[in-house]
Amino acid sequence: MYSELREEICQANKKLKDNGLVRWTSGNVSYRIPGINRVIIKPSGVDFDDLTAASMVIVNLAGEVIEGDLKPSVDTESHLYVYKHMENIHSVIHTHSPFATSFAIRGRDLPSYTTTAANIFKHRVPCSGFASIGGEEIGREIVQNIGESPAILLKNHGVFTIGESIDKALKAAVILEETAEYAFYALLQEPNIDPLSSEIIEQCNDFYLTSYGQ
Amino acid sequence: MYSELREEICQANKKLKDNGLVRWTSGNVSYRIPGINRVIIKPSGVDFDDLTAASMVIVNLAGEVIEGDLKPSVDTESHLYVYKHMENIHSVIHTHSPFATSFAIRGRDLPSYTTTAANIFKHRVPCSGFASIGGEEIGREIVQNIGESPAILLKNHGVFTIGESIDKALKAAVILEETAEYAFYALLQEPNIDPLSSEIIEQCNDFYLTSYGQ
Amino acid sequence: MYSELREEICQANKKLKDNGLVRWTSGNVSYRIPGINRVIIKPSGVDFDDLTAASMVIVNLAGEVIEGDLKPSVDTESHLYVYKHMENIHSVIHTHSPFATSFAIRGRDLPSYTTTAANIFKHRVPCSGFASIGGEEIGREIVQNIGESPAILLKNHGVFTIGESIDKALKAAVILEETAEYAFYALLQEPNIDPLSSEIIEQCNDFYLTSYGQ
Amino acid sequence: MYSELREEICQANKKLKDNGLVRWTSGNVSYRIPGINRVIIKPSGVDFDDLTAASMVIVNLAGEVIEGDLKPSVDTESHLYVYKHMENIHSVIHTHSPFATSFAIRGRDLPSYTTTAANIFKHRVPCSGFASIGGEEIGREIVQNIGESPAILLKNHGVFTIGESIDKALKAAVILEETAEYAFYALLQEPNIDPLSSEIIEQCNDFYLTSYGQ
Numbered sequence: 070m071y072s073e074l075r076e077e078i079c080q081a082n083k084k085l086k087d088n089g090l091v092r093w094t095s096g097n098v099s100y101r102i103p104g105i106n107r108v109i110i111k112p113s114g115v116d117f118d119d120l121t122a123a124s125m126v127i128v129n130l131a132g133e134v135i136e137g138d139l140k141p142s143v144d145t146e147s148h149l150y151v152y153k154h155m156e157n158i159h160s161v162i163h164t165h166s167p168f169a170t171s172f173a174i175r176g177r178d179l180p181s182y183t184t185t186a187a188n189i190f191k192h193r194v195p196c197s198g199f200a201s202i203g204g205e206e207i208g209r210e211i212v213q214n215i216g217e218s219p220a221i222l223l224k225n226h227g228v229f230t231i232g233e234s235i236d237k238a239l240k241a242a243v244i245l246e247e248t249a250e251y252a253f254y255a256l257l258q259e260p261n262i263d264p265l266s267s268e269i270i271e272q273c274n275d276f277y278l279t280s281y282g283q
Numbered sequence: 284m285y286s287e288l289r290e291e292i293c294q295a296n297k298k299l300k301d302n303g304l305v306r307w308t309s310g311n312v313s314y315r316i317p318g319i320n321r322v323i324i325k326p327s328g329v330d331f332d333d334l335t336a337a338s339m340v341i342v343n344l345a346g347e348v349i350e351g352d353l354k355p356s357v358d359t360e361s362h363l364y365v366y367k368h369m370e371n372i373h374s375v376i377h378t379h380s381p382f383a384t385s386f387a388i389r390g391r392d393l394p395s396y397t398t399t400a401a402n403i404f405k406h407r408v409p410c411s412g413f414a415s416i417g418g419e420e421i422g423r424e425i426v427q428n429i430g431e432s433p434a435i436l437l438k439n440h441g442v443f444t445i446g447e448s449i450d451k452a453l454k455a456a457v458i459l460e461e462t463a464e465y466a467f468y469a470l471l472q473e474p475n476i477d478p479l480s481s482e483i484i485e486q487c488n489d490f491y492l493t494s495y496g497q
Numbered sequence: 498m499y500s501e502l503r504e505e506i507c508q509a510n511k512k513l514k515d516n517g518l519v520r521w522t523s524g525n526v527s528y529r530i531p532g533i534n535r536v537i538i539k540p541s542g543v544d545f546d547d548l549t550a551a552s553m554v555i556v557n558l559a560g561e562v563i564e565g566d567l568k569p570s571v572d573t574e575s576h577l578y579v580y581k582h583m584e585n586i587h588s589v590i591h592t593h594s595p596f597a598t599s600f601a602i603r604g605r606d607l608p609s610y611t612t613t614a615a616n617i618f619k620h621r622v623p624c625s626g627f628a629s630i631g632g633e634e635i636g637r638e639i640v641q642n643i644g645e646s647p648a649i650l651l652k653n654h655g656v657f658t659i660g661e662s663i664d665k666a667l668k669a670a671v672i673l674e675e676t677a678e679y680a681f682y683a684l685l686q687e688p689n690i691d692p693l694s695s696e697i698i699e700q701c702n703d704f705y706l707t708s709y710g711q
Numbered sequence: 712m713y714s715e716l717r718e719e720i721c722q723a724n725k726k727l728k729d730n731g732l733v734r735w736t737s738g739n740v741s742y743r744i745p746g747i748n749r750v751i752i753k754p755s756g757v758d759f760d761d762l763t764a765a766s767m768v769i770v771n772l773a774g775e776v777i778e779g780d781l782k783p784s785v786d787t788e789s790h791l792y793v794y795k796h797m798e799n800i801h802s803v804i805h806t807h808s809p810f811a812t813s814f815a816i817r818g819r820d821l822p823s824y825t826t827t828a829a830n831i832f833k834h835r836v837p838c839s840g841f842a843s844i845g846g847e848e849i850g851r852e853i854v855q856n857i858g859e860s861p862a863i864l865l866k867n868h869g870v871f872t873i874g875e876s877i878d879k880a881l882k883a884a885v886i887l888e889e890t891a892e893y894a895f896y897a898l899l900q901e902p903n904i905d906p907l908s909s910e911i912i913e914q915c916n917d918f919y920l921t922s923y924g925q
Contacts, residue, residue, distance in 0.1 A: 088306070092516070093671045094710075095613060114710025143709055165613060165675060171682030174610045175690060182388045184416055184440045185309060185379060199697070202612055203704050225693055226612045243307045247379060253682060254385030254467060258474070260686075262389060265439055269413070276417050281357055282308075282328025302734070396816045398844055398868045399737060399807060457735045461807060468813030468895060472902075476817060479867055483841070490845050495785055496736075496756025520730070521885045522924075523827060542924025571923055593827060593889060599896030602824045603904060627911070630826055631918050653907055654826045681896060688900075 070136060071109065074102065075122040078109045081160075081235045086117040088243050090164035093117075096227070099148045100235055101159045106130045110148060112139035143203050150208025151231060158231045160238035161211075165227040168249035172196065173222035179249055180264035186248045187270040188277035189219065189241060194248075196222040220245045284350060285323065288316065289336040292323045295374075295449050300331040302457050304378035307331075310441070313362045314449055315373045320344045324362060326353035357417050364422025365445060372445045374452040375425075379441040382463035386410065387436035393463055394478035400462045401484040402491035403433065403455060408462075410436040434459045498564065499537065502530065504550040506537045509588075509663045514545040516671050518592035521545075524655070527576045528663055529587045534558045538576060540567035571631050578636025579659060586659045588666040589639075593655040596677035600624065601650035607677055608692035614676045615698040616705035617647065617669060622676075624650040648673045712778065713751065716744065717764040720751045723804075723877050728759040730885050732806035735759075738869070741790045742877055743801045748772045752790060754781035785845050792850025793873060800873045802880040803853075807869040810891035814838065815864035821891055822906035828890045829912040830919035831861065831883060836890075838864040862887045 081098040085091040094117070099110035109125050126137035130149055134141065142148070148161045172179045172194075179194040181187045186194075195218060197210035211229050215221040219241040220230040228245060232238030255262055265273075295312040299305040311325035323339050340351035344363055348355065356362075362375045386393050386408075393408040395401045400408075409432060411424035425443050429435045433455040434444040442459060446452030469476055479487070509526040513519040525539035537553050554565035558577055562569065570576075576589045600607045600622075607622040609615045614622075623646060625638035639657050643649045647669040648658040656673060660666030683690055693701075723740040727733040739753035751767050768779035772791055776783065784790075790803045814821050814836075821836040823829045828836075837860060839852035853871050857863040861883040862872040870887060874880030897904055907915070 092675050093668055095672075112711065140711055143704075165611075165679075167675065167679045168682060170611065170679040171686070174679060174683035175687050182439060183379075183384065201700065201704070203708055225610060240307055244309075247306050247381065251379075251381045251384040251388060253686075254382060255388035257471060257685060258385070258467075259389050272415065276357075276415070280417055283326065283353055396867060397807075397812065454735055458737075461734050461809065465807075465809045465812040465816060468810060469816035471899060472813070472895075473817050486843065490785075490843070494845060497754065497782055520889050521882055523886075540925065567925055571918075593825075593893075595889065595893045596896060598825065598893040599900070602893060602897035603901050629914065629918070631922055653824060681900075685899060 071102065071127065072122060074100065074109055075125040077235065078111075078125050079120050079122045081239060082111050082120055083117055084239060085162070085164055085242070088246070090166040090228075090242055090246055091117065092165070096164045097142045097144060098162050098235065098238070099142075099145075099160065101152045103159065106152075107135060108149060108152060110141050110145055112137070113142050115139065144207065146203070146205045147208035147211070150205040151211055154208075154212045155231065157233055160232045160235040162230045162238045162242050163227065164230075164242050166242070166246040166249070168253050169194075169222060169228045169245050170226075171253065172249060173224055173227060176224050179222065179252060181248075181270055182252050182255060182262065182264050183248065184265075184273045185244060186252075187265055187273035188281070189244045190248070191217045191274050192267065192270055193264075194218050194220045194222055194245060197224050199224045200226070202226075285316065285341065286336060288314065288323055289339040291449065292325075292339050293334050293336045295453060296325050296334055297331055298453060299376070299378055299456070302460070304380040304442075304456055304460060305331065306379070310378045311356045311358060312376045312449065312452070313356075313359075313374065315366045317373065320366075321349060322363060322366060324355050324359055326351070327356050329353065358421065360417070360419045361422035361425070364419040365425055368422075368426045369445065371447055374446045374449040376444045376452045376456050377441065378444075378456050380456070380460040380463070382467050383408075383436060383442045383459050384440075385467065386463060387438055387440060387442065390438050393436065393466060395462075395484055396466050396469060396476065396478050397462065398479075398487045399458060400466075401479055401487035402495070403458045404462070405431045405488050406481065406484055407478075408432050408434045408436055408459060411438050413438045414440070416440075499530065499555065500550060502528065502537055503553040505663065506539075506553050507548050507550045509667060510539050510548055511545055512667060513590070513592055513670070516674070518594040518656075518670055518674055519545065520593070524592045525570045525572060526590050526663065526666070527570075527573075527588065529580045531587065534580075535563060536577060536580060538569050538573055540565070541570050543567065572635065574631070574633045575636035575639070578633040579639055582636075582640045583659065585661055588660045588663040590658045590666045590670050591655065592658075592670050594670070594674040594677070596681050597622075597650060597656045597673050598654075599681065600677060601652055601654060601656065604652050607650065607680060609676075609698055610680050610683060610690065610692050611676065612693075612701045613672060614680075615693055615701035616709070617672045618676070619645045619702050620695065620698055621692075622646050622648045622650055622673060625652050627652045628654070630654075713744065713769065714764060716742065716751055717767040719877065720753075720767050721762050721764045723881060724753050724762055725759055726881060727804070727806055727884070730888070732808040732870075732884055732888060733759065734807070738806045739784045739786060740804050740877065740880070741784075741787075741802065743794045745801065748794075749777060750787075750791060750794060752783050752787055754779070755784050757781065786849065788845070788847045789850035789853070792847040793853055796850075796854045797873065799875055802874045802877040804872045804880045804884050805869065806872075806884050808884070808888040808891070810895050811836075811864060811870045811887050812868075813895065814891060815866055815869060818866050821864065821894060823890075823912055824894050824897060824904065824906050825890065826907075826915045827886060828894075829907055829915035830923070831886045832890070833859045833916050834909065834912055835906075836860050836862045836864055836887060839866050841866045842868070844868075
């Protein structure tokens with residue numbers, strides 16, 4: 070069942086690798102099917118190049134496998150925690166994007182230095198506390214700390230993004246790495262550079278939400 | 284109409300992504316058709332991989348859509364401002380090139396440290412003041428500050444380049460990122476390194492304009 | 498003989514280049530065939546793009562060529578030293594991965610700053626002493642210093658990884674470069690940042706070994 | 712005439728782009744045909760993607776075009792100067808490799824920090840004085856300063872490599888950028904790190920020249 074959706078989630082997972090946000094088998098995209106609280110997620114430890122629609126795993130919100138021959142991602146419970154606590158979120162993405170992860174290693178929020186960052190993340194991409202892998206702990210850190218941003222840095226680990234659609238969560242993941250890359254270059258030269266002012270950030274974000282795109 | 288030109292502008296937009304100057308949907312190429320003051324430009328918020336000749340939008344200098352089913356880029360008014368104030372310019376390009384954007388975050392001009400930079404940008408790539416997205420404000424910053432260079436850093440935002448042809452504006456965008464990358468590496472090691480002297484820059488630029496290419 | 502295995506080792510060598518861990522002809526993958534102490538290894542000085550299954554060289558543990566028209570890698574004796582001293586290791590990989598090699602130039606261990614590093618390398622990726630190329634010296638440095646990690650930095654040279662399978666040695670090589678990249682970015686901004694605590698590292702590694710993958 | 716050689720030089724030029732050593736139209740490979748002092752070189756200002764065997768230009772040592780419809784590279788006289796003063800050199804390559812060029816902007820030699828650098832460049836890649844483009848001046852800087860290395864950093868400009876064959880000059884260009892990249896990362900963390908000792912460099916280089924490859 071859901072063969073088209075499985076294919077879509079499979080392709081979304083591969084896009085993480087195409088955009089340089091993951092390597093080997095780490096990182097994952099999940100999607101909550103509207104209305105029925107079933108979640109499609111990447112299987113654990115499978116290389117992105119080997120993913121197929123058939124290898125995607127479908128679980129219910131209790132984490133029980135409903136369809137699929139493989140074990141789901143070890144991050145599944147944390148994805149489910151987000152879905153259970155954020156009703157309008159339908160996609161959760163995890164990456165090890167290198168520039169963003171360097172801020173997560175330092176345990177620092179990434180403030181908005183550009184109009185692009187203000188458009189997508191508003192004031193900052195927050196950094197969570199440390200969370201163990203395998204249970205709901207990562208999910209709790211996401212829900213507690215992500216605030217207005219669709220992305221969060223997970224301390225000493227990597228990145229999570231969320232969205233009402235796969236496309237929005239993917240965009241947040243791709244733009245976070247762009248934003249982290251040039252912020253890193255700028256901050257290496259001038260460590261005390263000021264982020265954009267709150268007023269400019271609000272104005273950028275309002276314009277983006279009301280006027281950008283089709 | 285203009286199906287060959289639409290295809291050419293579509294391909295020029297895709298080259299921004301192929302050259303690592305943009306990600307996802309941000310950035311755009313426009314072209315003013317000689318003689319008739321019609322401008323072909325990327326639609327707003329469309330992924331570079333999904334662009335087709337048919338999706339390009341044609342506007343007049345007042346910003347009214349003449350042909351095309353999609354909304355034009357939110358940067359359209361600024362592109363038009365450039366065309367209205369710089370008669371010989373037929374292409375405007377906007378990117379978020381990471382190394383160049385790091386100089387724009389710092390609000391710093393990028394002086395010419397290499398013969399290549401002197402050839403294309405002469406003395407420096409200037410950095411503009413901050414401009415809001417969506418109106419003519421970016422266009423005004425470009426026209427007021429770009430000077431002799433075909434490229435300008437847009438404060439806390441990214442890069443704009445201009446040219447008499449698409450090829451010249453594209454070349455400026457590609458070479459700016461090359462130039463910003465090795466200047467960044469050099470300046471990290473030696474922050475007070477001297478740019479080339481004015482005399483050498485003039486000599487490089489003269490030779491380039493008179494002797495380079497076919 | 499062993500044409501399928503030769504093809505597999507050939508493809509594993511090409512993956513080093515696909516993952517940005519080697520350039521031109523440097524670096525190599527070898528594999529010890531279970532039970533018979535024959536080792537398949539890359540030929541010396543052959544471009545990764547020109548490798549074929551037929552060009553792979555098979556040697557015995559004394560370093561004598563058993564099959565193959567080409568000279569084996571100049572690192573062969575060091576690969577064999579590892580196989581002779583580590584019974585459960587069936588694959589050895591050598592790369593010049595740029596971020597990891599920068600730690601090897603400095604002669605520094607790379608401590609674990611992320612859950613991913615703790616999963617794969619436990620407490621640290623150690624750095625060896627300097628070893629000459631061409632004999633067993635590199636092999637001795639690996640066996641003496643690699644400890645609990647499947648990867649070692651070879652002083653002023655590059656990286657070696659080992660594994661019970663090709664896949665495990667390749668994973669260690671790919672994840673080492675990911676880990677070295679974001680650690681480098683973080684340490685440039687904050688040189689005294691703390692690695693993960695021993696307790697967290699043990700917990701990550703235990704979970705990874707017991708619960709990750711299929 | 713020489714259609715196979717033209718194709719070979721054309722492909723060698725494209726390899727500069729494939730290896731990230733050039734962008735747009737800058738940089739070039741030339742080859743001196745053994746015995747007859749004819750040189751095949753890239754045409755001036757042509758995009759690497761548009762190069763064909765037929766577009767390559769053949770000149771004599773006086774710089775006169777013998778075959779070809781296009782103008783040769785503006786660097787032709789400097790290539791010829793090298794061929795006239797270094798009898799055993801049959802290929803000259805020019806790139807704008809970003810990490811290596813950052814050392815050229817600083818006007819610094821790149822000492823050998825790794826066995827790979829010692830193998831190919833021996834003690835160091837020297838940096839020349841500044842030279843104007845368009846005449847023999849660059850060629851003179853190369854001949855006077857390149858010493859034992861097959862590569863030289865051209866001050867405020869880029870890189871030149873030389874070789875008895877195209878393959879050797881290409882290898883020097885590719886390995887120089889690898890070497891410059893990890894040296895840059897190491898030196899950013901520890902600016903006073905020691906290069907390899909002369910004794911180790913001699914030993915590496917001897918072993919490489921006598922034992923590496925087929």
